[in-house]
Structure formats: structure tokens, C-alpha cells
Amino acid sequence: MGPAELLARLLGPILNPQAPAETVARAVAGLKGLFVELAGETSAGGNRALESGLAISSRDAAACLDDIPRTVAFLRGVDAAIQEALLRFDQRPLRLLYAGCGPFAPLVLPLTVRHPAERLRITLIDVHRDNLASVVRIAHALGTTAALLRAAAEDAAGYRVADDERPHLIVSETMQRALISEPQVAIARNLVPQLMPGGLMVPERIAVNAALTDYRGEFRDHRPFVPLRTPLGEAFCVDLESMGAEKRVLETVDKRGERLIPGGEVNLPQEIPEGTILILATEITTFGPHRIAEYRSGLTEPMIYPEQGLVRPGGRLRFRYRLSRLPEIEAVAP
Numbered sequence: 001m002g003p004a005e006l007l008a009r010l011l012g013p014i015l016n017p018q019a020p021a022e023t024v025a026r027a028v029a030g031l032k033g034l035f036v037e038l039a040g041e042t043s044a045g046g047n048r049a050l051e052s053g054l055a056i057s058s059r060d061a062a063a064c065l066d067d068i069p070r071t072v073a074f075l076r077g078v079d080a081a082i083q084e085a086l087l088r089f090d091q092r093p094l095r096l097l098y099a100g101c102g103p104f105a106p107l108v109l110p111l112t113v114r115h116p117a118e119r120l121r122i123t124l125i126d127v128h129r130d131n132l133a134s135v136v137r138i139a140h141a142l143g144t145t146a147a148l149l150r151a152a153a154e155d156a157a158g159y160r161v162a163d164d165e166r167p168h169l170i171v172s173e174t175m176q177r178a179l180i181s182e183p184q185v186a187i188a189r190n191l192v193p194q195l196m197p198g199g200l201m202v203p204e205r206i207a208v209n210a211a212l213t214d215y216r217g218e219f220r221d222h223r224p225f226v227p228l229r230t231p232l233g234e235a236f237c238v239d240l241e242s243m244g245a246e247k248r249v250l251e252t253v254d255k256r257g258e259r260l261i262p263g264g265e266v267n268l269p270q271e272i273p274e275g276t277i278l279i280l281a282t283e284i285t286t287f288g289p290h291r292i293a294e295y296r297s298g299l300t301e302p303m304i305y306p307e308q309g310l311v312r313p314g315g316r317l318r319f320r321y322r323l324s325r326l327p328e329i330e331a332v333a334p
């Protein structure tokens with residue numbers, strides 16, 4: 001069996017919501033094995049600190065594939081978004097821009113065996129040049145290089161799209177829990193306004209919710225325990241609207257010259273029991289029904305907010321996103 005046929009077989013259970021979890025896990029492991037084999041050598045380069053955030057090393061990016069709920073929800077979401085874009089736009093081929101593809105482009109490249117080059121062309125961006133070379137080697141082995149429109153070794157947070165190459169769909173997974181450190185938001189803020197009108201993004205929505213919870217109980221069972229939680233509201237969200245698809249985003253710039261994007265504002269309860277902490281809990285909708293719930297993936301592990309001193313009975317918190325070399329959501333007491 002050739003590599004493209006093997007890939008198509010592995011994709012079957014990964015895209016099938018009815019497939020048993022063990023079969024899906026085996027298929028994702030098979031996908032990684034195939035990519036490692038087809039890529040040949042991988043880069044030994046380290047992390048790169050960009051103005052827009054941290055670009056993790058090729059080795060760490062390759063390891064992202066092992067986060068199975070993440071990989072599966074993204075592949076299903078990208079496939080669903082491609083199908084939606086095919087319905088929405090008459091133009092062929094559609095253009096998909098994949099920002100931060102890593103050494104395997106695992107959230108898009110496997111789908112080229114389902115969506116041929118006449119239907120879909122892909123622009124790859126990764127700041128690590130070796131990653132692009134690795135993806136091209138894999139595409140070559142799969143016989144799908146015709147699907148590749150462009151490969152750019154650039155910071156996707158500053159990348160300019162030519163007017164006649166506006167993408168119909170943007171895909172990026174350049175994030176950590178609570179949107180810390182990596183440049184997902186900076187990339188979305190740059191690319192979303194460059195989409196075709198009516199274009200789509202995967203993930204469709206990343207919501208980071210603020211909640212109070214009990215420090216001792218919250219992390220015990222590795223799942224949200226509703227009775228312990230006091231939901232406060234949304235601290236920040238990344239979707240087409242909030243990233244400026246239609247309207248300008250009202251950013252401010254602080255004394256350090258760093259851009260701030262406004263987030264949600266929440267009230268704190270009048271009584272806050274001892275042992276209570278403020279957490280930021282992440283939920284991801286990759287596309288349509290395909291979601292990553294809290295605790296299911298490393299990307300949706302709740303994070304203890306580092307400044308607990310802001311949590312005062314009867315107080316109020318205003319959240320905002322700081323775009324910087326180490327981006328993060330921060331709270332201020334207005």
C-alpha cells in the first residue's frame with residue numbers, strides 16, 4: 001500500500017465521530033508514524049521568541065500530534081470548514097492558509113487526499129524554515145505537492161496576503177491554554193481582516209471563561225466539577241467578529257508600546273469563601289459541532305490566574321488581551 005492510500009485509511013476513523021476511541025487513538029499514532037517516516041530528518045532547532053509570541057521548536061510542534069482530542073477535533077473541524085467553504089464559494093480552487101504548520105502540517109495535509117488540488121490550494125506559513133521543507137517532503141511522498149500554493153518562512157502575525165490570493169479559510173493552532181505565550185491572537189488579528197469576505201477560520205471560536213473555584217477540589221478529578229464553580233463570564237474570545245472580520249477592533253496601546261484588546265468585564269460575588277481561586281477556563285470550537293471541552297486537551301486545561309490579589313468580595317474585573325512577546329489575558333480592577 002502506498003503512503004497516500006495508507007493516509008486515506010488512517011483518516012477514516014479519525015474523521016468518523018462513531019469510531020471507537022481506541023481505533024481513533026491508533027489511527028492518530030499511525031498518522032504520526034507515517035509523517036515521521038516520510039519527513040525523514042526533522043530540525044533540531046529550538047524555540048524562537050518572536051515579537052508576536054513564542055514559536056515552539058519543531059520537536060515540540062511534532063509532539064502536538066500526540067494530544068489526540070486536539071488533533072482529532074481540529075482535523076474534523078478543518079474538514080467540516082472546507083465543506084462549508086465549498087458550499088459558500090463558487091470559486092475553485094479554494095485557498096486555505098495554514099499559519100504555523102509545524103514539521104507535518106497535520107491539521108490540513110492529510111485532507112489533501114480527500115480534497116484534490118483542483119478544489120483546494122494551501123499556503124503554508126511557519127517561521128521555522130525547516131518545517132516547510134519537511135512538509136514539502138511529505139507532500140512529495142504523498143503525491144500531493146500540486147495542492148501547495150505557497151510556503152512562506154515568515155511571522156504569520158505580520159504576513160501580508162496578495163489581494164488576489166485572499167484565503168477562503170484560515171487554519172491556525174498556535175496556542176496554549178488561556179491563550180498564553182503563543183501568538184494565536186496576534187496571528188488571527190493579522191490574518192482575519194485579510195480573509196475573503198464571508199471567509200472562515202478554524203478554530204471558529206476560542207472562549208476563555210473566568211470562574212471562581214475551590215483550590216483543593218478543582219483539579220482533583222481532572223474535569224470541571226460544577227458545584228465547586230462560580231462562573232463569572234467570558235474573559236476573552238477569539239472568533240471572526242472579535243478579530244476584525246467586519247469591523248475594526250478597538251485596540252489601545254500602553255506606555256510600553258504593547259497593544260491591548262478589550263475583553264469581558266465581570267462582577268465578583270459579595271462573599272468569597274477561603275480557598276477560592278480565580279481560574280481561566282478554555283473551550284475550543286474548531287468548527288460546527290467539533291469541540292474541545294475543558295480538561296480534554298492540554299489546550300483546555302484550566303489555568304490558575306497568577307494575580308489572585310485582584311479577587312475581592314463585591315469587586316469587578318475587566319479583562320484584556322496583551323499582545324507582546326509573551327502574550328496573555330490580564331485582569332484589572334476598574
Ligand SMILES: C[S@@+](CC[C@H](N)C(=O)[O-])C[C@H]1O[C@@H](n2cnc3c(N)ncnc32)[C@H](O)[C@@H]1O
Pocket residue numbers: 050052053054055056057058060061062064065099100101102103105106107125126127128131154155156157173174175183187
Ligand atoms: C503549536 S505548533 C502546532 C503545529 C501544527 N500546526 C500542529 O497543529 O500540530 C505551532 C507552530 O506554529 C509555528 N509558529 C508559531 N508562531 C508563529 C508565527 N508567529 N509565525 C509563523 N509560525 C509560527 C511554530 O514554529 C510551530 O511550528
